[in-house]
Amino acid sequence: MTRTAAGAARSPLVPHDGLTLLRTVATAVLDLDALTGLGTFTLPYPAEAQRALDRTALACLLRGADPPLSVSDLLIWCRRRPVTEWPLDLPDGLAAPEDRLIDKDACVPTDLCYEWAVDRPDSATEQIDRALIALAMDRCRLANAPASYAAFRRLLVEHPVLTRDKAAEIALEPAFTPLDGLLQQIYLPAPVGWVRGGRFTLCRRCRTLLAPMRDGGWWCENARCRHKGDAPVGHAYEETEGGGVLLLTRPLRLFVTAPGFAELRLERALARLGLTPELWPDYDAYDVRITLPDGRVWAVDVKDWANPALLGRNAMLLPGRPPYDRAFLVVPDHRTALRRDYVGVVRRFMDPDVRERTTVVSHRQFMARVRAALEEARGQSVGDDRPEHHHA
Template identity: 45%
Template sequence: MAGGREVGGPSRTALPVLPGVAVVPEQRARRRRRGRGEGVTTTGTKDARTRSESTSGTDEALLRQIATALACLSRLRTVPNPVYPAKVQNAYNRLVLHCLRRGEEPPGSVPEMVRWAGERPLTEWPLKLPAEEFPGASPLVDPETRLPHQLCLEWEVSAADPAAELFENELIREAVARCRAAKSPQAYTAFRALLTSRPVLTGAELALLGGDPDCGMLLHDVIKRCYEPVPASYQRHGTYRQCARCRCLMVPLLHGGHRCELDRCRRDGTSDEGPRLRAGKGGLLQLSRPLRMFITSPGLAETDLQAALLKKFGITAEMWPHYDVYDLRIPLPGGRHWAVDVKDRVNPVLLARSLTPFRNEPPYDRAFLVVPRYRFRDNEAYGRQFRRNLPEDLADRITLLDDRAFLRLVADEIPSPRDKAGDPRTEGDPRA
């Protein structure tokens, strides 16, 4: 994914339930919520629309702050002193004040705020936001794995200066700078392929990468900072389980079985339990969770598209050209090229807002944003919501398509065998 990739630092597997006193009985809170109604409401009056527009900016900022707090909690390895980091306590305090001003029952503690995130879809939070900003009905946190969903991380990285995005950008910029200095674009391509295809490494494998001529010799210290020790919570009966599809570690569930944490595997129904792994003497390491979410997952969509172009049309696409100005550069007949950026995002509104123009080096004739098909199945209004929020200066410069529609468009550009051979009905001199 070119530019502004939203990925992050050290992560833990699940949100901790840290000490806190639940001062608001849950049953009473639920009764009051049912009596008043909650979440996003629509009204036919102009005054109500005006009030909603005036508060939506504040409510959106609060949602970003809550998402950042949840992501922060998920990355804690120990209970800090004071118990909650300032960004967590501040988010909770703002949520309580917001609820009181709206006449809503607030969560009684930080753990209860976390429970809200695992039990309530965003439509049931006391927030006034446009309905299109609430895609799907999933909560911010998976109630079984206690991991923030991708939707939560997308809201986090849309906040000002999120730690996750700063960490990721630093790594990517450093990798790009080193490869540029060495005049080795192939090393950067190998680095991106590594993050896509090998989200889990043993300690011995990571050490051996230091002698890898493709990218390890140049970028070994950057690679080491991308990986972190796997927490014990991923382990069951002394072993870890990989997802057969994406090769990320699966999360053990309380009542048995495992679940892949990537939307890509869970939502399109192709997540299967893969091989078991043991840590070994060197330990087991995995990419930090936001890297898995925002680099590995769309990276798989990118390489799937690359493979489909080769298999269907014999087209060899250039991956991450010119140090990742975009994701694929696709050669077409007549010396033309198409530029493609692949995004695998839940929220089309946040996606549209985050886009910047494609750089024209290397040059291309058309630019496309390609999103996996399952996102459109989950949200039938995905394309409309994206277009409504796309900056005006990009409206005529980027075309949004799902991956299947894009491949059909490529097929239209490839001459058929009859076109190549010429139509026998029109070949030769018509006067003959």
């Protein structure tokens, strides 16, 4: 999880400008969700929610549109109306026709909502997210324990759900000694609204919690999982099992766990080709480092964002160390399957210097480049990357 460039070198914007307004509303949605959930909240509203309502009303009045009359009305907008139908001006390509801030089925903030929130320079969501990961890096670096940092990152990817007893057991493992107390800050009690029949239920594909729907079905927050069809029901925890069920915080599930699945999938694909990929080198300078048979080194940053324009706006140059010959930004195939112009949009919204020095490709495209490099070095054909059906 490398850094982002939210707000870097951007023009000051008036409060009701389209970009600024969407960031404000997205932050308000997250604030309300963090307090009591989007279904139940009471007066007084958080300051950001009132600010979002006021600025949205102003934008509507300036354009002769009917404004939302309350925060509840604004949340209905966020759930029912794609942002492209709001009375605001956005740069061409920055939003897609189905982009919403609240999921219309599950009534929770969408991935896009978090991405808009971190697009602002003072994003509390990004600051908290980065501060916790930075704390883990610093502690492991101080202890000269890169293996501990790698174990921590794998835990967040492979186990976004733990029981309280299991979390305590993991915290006592030698690899987690430098991270004393950190798991308690990032694994919090699972939301009671996700209980059905006294149990929390896991998605068998991505191992996070499923949200029960009114029609009796399940909703998975993982976009790749939803792209594959109905969520497969996995293990069910009794509500009080193991001292209670804990869930990794949503920003970390979105910005660490989700791309982490793609990182581990890339690691497995490279290993099947006989390479030895290094994950999160030098305490997460970037995500994957591979050395080709001819000695060339490729550095990879994996990003799994719903909005390619916001990803492009926030992409930064990879750090120069550990050294490499070429830098790649790799996006999961499900993103390009859902939106064929995804890679092109990312590139269009990148800073020119970042665009010139970073190759943006899908997972499939990157693996094709790896196979071509191996065929050139080995003088023989290399088989296609086999699809995986048992991982998210």
